Amino acid sequence: NKKLKHILVTGGAGFIGSNFVPYFLEKYTDYTIVNLDKMTYAGDLDNLSEVMDNPRHIFVEGDICNRELVAHLFKTYDIRGVIHFAAESHVDNSITGPEAFIQTNVNGTFTLVDVARNYWMEAPFKFKEGYEDCRFHHISTDEVYGTLGEAGLFTEETPYAPNSPYSSSKASSDLIVRSYFHTYGMNVITTNCSNNYGPKQHKEKLIPTIIRKALAEELIPIYGDGKNIRDWLYVLDHCKGIDLVYHTGKLGETYNIGGRNERDNLYIVDKICSILDEKQPRANGASYKDLISFVKDRPGHDRRYAIDATKLEKDLGWKADENFESGILKTVEWYV
Ligand code: NAD
Numbered sequence: 001n002k003k004l005k006h007i008l009v010t011g012g013a014g015f016i017g018s019n020f021v022p023y024f025l026e027k028y029t030d031y032t033i034v035n036l037d038k039m040t041y042a043g044d045l046d047n048l049s050e051v052m053d054n055p056r057h058i059f060v061e062g063d064i065c066n067r068e069l070v071a072h073l074f075k076t077y078d079i080r081g082v083i084h085f086a087a088e089s090h091v092d093n094s095i096t097g098p099e100a101f102i103q104t105n106v107n108g109t110f111t112l113v114d115v116a117r118n119y120w121m122e123a124p125f126k127f128k129e130g131y132e133d134c135r136f137h138h139i140s141t142d143e144v145y146g147t148l149g150e151a152g153l154f155t156e157e158t159p160y161a162p163n164s165p166y167s168s169s170k171a172s173s174d175l176i177v178r179s180y181f182h183t184y185g186m187n188v189i190t191t192n193c194s195n196n197y198g199p200k201q202h203k204e205k206l207i208p209t210i211i212r213k214a215l216a217e218e219l220i221p222i223y224g225d226g227k228n229i230r231d232w233l234y235v236l237d238h239c240k241g242i243d244l245v246y247h248t249g250k251l252g253e254t255y256n257i258g259g260r261n262e263r264d265n266l267y268i269v270d271k272i273c274s275i276l277d278e279k280q281p282r283a284n285g286a287s288y289k290d291l292i293s294f295v296k297d298r299p300g301h302d303r304r305y306a307i308d309a310t311k312l313e314k315d316l317g318w319k320a321d322e323n324f325e326s327g328i329l330k331t332v333e334w335y336v
Contacts, residue, residue, distance in 0.1 A: 006077040011086030013037040015201040018047035020239045032056040047200045064108035074119040091166045098165035105169035138177040138190040143167035147302035181252035194258035194307045198235030199334040211335045214288040224297030226266035229304040233259040234327035237320040258307025
């Protein structure tokens, strides 16, 4: 159907992408999504079960680093927009094996943005006729800003100071995308989001780990003293922020997305244990909190992240729909 606009979504079988794809397909009936995912350990097609039969969802298993494949997809589907989630995303894995992070996050992002430029633009710096409104939206993290002390918030002006191979690879990809705006005048936009939580997250991440270990009656590992602070955002609120920025954000700019929801890890584990105590009481009658066990801290562990989302709120009118209490309850119910 020629009237349908084809958008390339990468990494759509992962946590955030698989929450985004069904949301986007339902909201915009004139879009078809071409979903390119390599299906690493982090991708799961079960996450996409509600859209696998949707004719406006085309799933392609493949690597964003494969230039031929990516160029083929642009041409075959006449891709008019990119929303780029695909990444190696787990900090701990980046410490034990950084290479895949550089390959996918840096080289893969370069390949995508460069293929998009070649397809949408004609030499030297001009969009092809009819392609002027094509957009490349890069999804990134607040971890590029490094760590905060007790006070202060990350804004879009905070200097980049990434501390892990993961965050440094994401910072590199942000800068590559940025350069395509300043050098070629390409329509790019980047969002940097805080920690997401919600359904479909891989079991290796903090919140699913807490729930899984608790229900299995195993020790719940918490790094260091449990006082590391993250700013938590419900995944669908992130998806809604991306939607807003993709459609109304100012080209060449970056937007921070965060829920003003700072919690330390101990608060999170306590909260989840209390919900589980109520929903799924232990056979021995004790609290799941008894299973909490402190383990050696992660090397280079950032102490505190917190996002100032004023720009997104003021300029584009974004606001999170979930507060932490409602979001975490939905999340625990989903995993249980
Ligand atoms: P995830 O690890 O759950 O999913 C990543 C997906 O990308 C997987 O389906 C995987 O198979 C796919 N992928 C990996 N390498 C690929 C490659 N070379 N080619 C094609 N597909 C590939 O990650 P997530 O948590 O959903 O994060 C998505 C994006 O959002 C990432 O760019 C991440 O940096 C960013 N982000 C995540 C969070 C968070 O809290 N999870 C916060 C801010 C930003």
